[in-house]
Amino acid sequence: MNFATPKYRALTTLACLWFAGAGTAAAAEPATISAGQVYFEKICAKCHETGIGPELTGRDLPEATFIVTARIGRNGMPAFRITDIDDQTLIELARYLASTARAGDAEGGADGRR
Numbered sequence: 454m455n456f457a458t459p460k461y462r463a464l465t466t467l468a469c470l471w472f473a474g475a476g477t478a479a480a481a482e483p484a485t486i487s488a489g490q491v492y493f494e495k496i497c498a499k500c501h502e503t504g505i506g507p508e509l510t511g512r513d514l515p516e517a518t519f520i521v522t523a524r525i526g527r528n529g530m531p532a533f534r535i536t537d538i539d540d541q542t543l544i545e546l547a548r549y550l551a552s553t554a555r556a557g558d559a560e561g562g563a564d565g566r567r
């Protein structure tokens with residue numbers, strides 16, 4: 454078989470384009486997960502998804518609440534420095550949480566009834 458024929462070269466080019474396309478699609482996926490969401494799941498969820506702190510999902514709390522609470526801390530909650538999490542990441546975190554459903558919605562529906 455002669456691999457240098459134009460037909461073979463065209464097929465190789467197509468295969469390369471297809472792989473390149475698949476790679477781009479796969480790489481685009483994680484971009485929808487913000488640094489704020491990652492930080493929440495790694496750090497804040499240790500308290501806020503375990504009953505130590507109040508539930509924060511689906512409450513649509515204002516962005517300022519997250520910035521102020523994180524900077525000052527609150528009773529059992531430690532303060533977070535700007536080197537721990539910056540304001541932009543806290544805003545992303547607030548937006549991520551605003552986009553989530555309230556805990557328990559999966560079983561009961563928004564009003565808690567079945």
Ligand code: HEC
Binds near residue numbers: 496497499507528546
């Ligand atoms: C060590 C446990 C702990 C961690 C980690 C933690 N929190 Fe908290 N958080 C608490 C507790 C406890 C409260 C309730 C404080 C109170 O009012 O008594 C709270 C309260 C809050 C409130 C106020 C909620 C309300 O109902 O008004 C916000 C907002 C909040 N935390 C955001 C965050 C964010 C954002 C992070 C991550 C950057 C975080 N917390 C990490 C324990 C924690």
